[in-house]
Amino acid sequence: MGQLPKDLEKKRLRLESAARRGAFESYVRHGRVPEVYERIAALVNEAKRLNAEASVESLAHRLPAGRQTTHYTWRTADDDRVRTTHAALNGRVFPWISPPAHGHPGHEPNCRCWAEPYYGDPNVPDAMLAMVRERRVNTDPGVLWASIDTLSRPDGSLAASTVLLNDGTSINSTFAAANVGHVVTLRTGETVRVHTEGGSQTFYVGADDEPLLQSKWSPAGPRVVRTRRHMAFLNDPLDPHSGHVRPTNQPEPKPVGPVVIPTAGLIGLNILASGVSALYEMFRAAPEAMGAGDADAQIITYKTWTNGIAPNGGPDDKPLVVPIFVGSLTAEQARDACPLLPQVQSWTDQAAFALAADQPDFGGPRAGIALHNLVKNNVEQAKRDSPFMYRGVYTELSIGGSGDLAPYGGAGTSRLDVVDLRPPERPTVICDFEVKTGNARLRADQLNDYMRRLAQRYAGATIYVIVIRPNITRHDDDH
Structure with missing residues (x-):
């Protein structure tokens, strides 16, 4: 040549x-x-x-x-x-x-x-390495974080990072061998610790040495393998007395009445939800500082409270929803969890390209509204073309405060961009795809509100949340 x-x-x-x-x-x-x-x-x-x-x-x-x-x-x-x-x-x-x-x-x-x-080399201790320090400072209030400090090994693998968010929340992370640890300190002073190793993710609240729950990743997604007693409402084979996994060959214990979750337990769950939401937002905003990559899918997974067990023993108590996984997955793992992911990305990219000629920078709320409308049109067209294939897919789904489906844009409702219910008739897995552009993000309070509403309507389901951004804007966002 x-x-x-x-x-x-x-x-x-x-x-x-x-x-x-x-x-x-x-x-x-x-x-x-x-x-x-x-x-x-x-x-x-x-x-x-x-x-x-x-x-x-x-x-x-x-x-x-x-x-x-x-x-x-x-x-x-x-x-x-x-x-x-x-x-x-x-x-x-x-x-x-x-x-x-x-x-x-x-x-x-x-x-x-x-x-x-x-992270690192098993034959070379970190103590022998000359670490590389880097600091980034952000002055744009529209960006989630204010500063990021990283410590990297000569091979480029991340050893530690410290992130300060604009709202005062801080996240300290360590990456050593197969151990990854995140400590989230909320602006109110409460802490949430998330430790990942061997496919397992363990959650702690405050200084408590006993975990609130532990989940393990599997090809079918995360499953809860251990909980505290007051969290035995999760729909997994758990012994409600010990809070540990019950062997599958043991008979179901006789009901002993509703499980009562102490007030302290409910507070712990709220702190956990806030801490994990902040961690997820940071995975989305700067994946490289969290040990992830731009090509990965950032996912947060929730487990909803099941029917028949009231958290405080009363008939009017609302169901609970608990985060059981937060982090980064490869594209293939994400597709295994939510098979519709490539199609939703394609619908979003098609919408972005259709708008590119008139709005190349996709700036401002009007561009976001236009993009969402086109994504909705693409989804509805796919449902008309293949009604059976997409029978469990809904777009711009509005849910009322009690979990009821409501008219689009009704007062007191929350709107989900694209939702895939599997199976459609009685979903045990829900994939919620939220379409965002530019610096727009899924806020922690917004995320928790979505999950509470879904939990009331689809008790017992596992819910995945994935933020979708049009590929056409990704390079622009990097500059």
């Missing part, structure tokens, strides 16, 4: 580097994306053919700062369907440049294993 002009050659190398980063970045988190490793190998071969820098080792060190991990921990679905060979790998640490004999997680057909990021 002929030699390109110098300026075109620089552009080609930049595009090639971006493609390599995108391919590798989609695989370095939790997901199961078997084709990505082959894509990297193909890019390496192409780079060699073009006499460009091409070692796989260099790829690992050319990922965006604060985002790369050179190693991962193998995690399995932890059930009887896991291959024996894969069960033996569970919990072991591998470098990305040297996969085990059967390939990386997800490489083999029907493999449900995933790669959990491992």
Whole structure:
């Protein structure tokens, strides 16, 4: 092939580097994306053919700062369907440049294993490394955070971050090996701690050493594996007396009357909801400071209180909703949880492109309203074309204070952008997609209000919340 002009050659190398980063970045988190490793190998071969820098080792060190991990921990679905060979790998640490004999997680057909990021190098203690400090300060009140301080390793993996939000909330995070910890201090002084390791996420409130609840990620989404006694209303096989998982081979205990949740427990749940909401907002606003990446899907998952158990023993008590997962998922994991995600993104992107000619910057509330209207039109058109396929999908869904479906825009209602109910008749999983543009965000109070209303109408369901932004505006938001 002929030699390109110098300026075109620089552009080609930049595009090639971006493609390599995108391919590798989609695989370095939790997901199961078997084709990505082959894509990297193909890019390496192409780079060699073009006499460009091409070692796989260099790829690992050319990922965006604060985002790369050179190693991962193998995690399995932890059930009887896991291959024996894969069960033996569970919990072991591998470098990305040297996969085990059967390939990386997800490489083999029907493999449900995933790669959990491992921050740092298992053979090199952090104490021996020269850490890199960086500070960013924001003066735009429309942006969620006021300052971000990060501490990174030479390989680019994040070691710690401290974030101060504009409302006075602070988030201190640590990333060491397979352990990720977040401490959220609300502006009122209460604290929420979230610890993630081994596919499990544990939530604490205040200085209490006993967790409020613990969930574990599985291919079917997060499931609660441990709760405090006053949270035994969750719709999982929990023993309401011990607050621990009840073995499935034991009979259901006889009812002993409604579970009474002490007032202190209710306060703890409210603090937990506020802390986790703030953490989710920060995952959305600056994922790189939270150990995540722009290509990941930021998700918060709730579990709703089930029918038949009143939180305070009274007939008029309202159901409760509790966050059980917050964090970053790969695109494939997010699709497993909410299969409609790619379609909602496509509907949103189509709407954005339709408006791009007249409103290229998508600024102001009028642009947001126009985008939402076009997204609604796209959803309604899809429902007309394929009524059975999208029978559980609703757009601009208005819910009243008691969980009743209400006319669009009615007084005292909250409006959800796109909702997917699965199954439609009696949903056990709800995916709530909220479309946002520019600096607009899903506020904690708004999020908690949505969840309370959904819990009253769909008791017992697991609710995923995913913010959707049109791809056409993402590059503009970065500048």
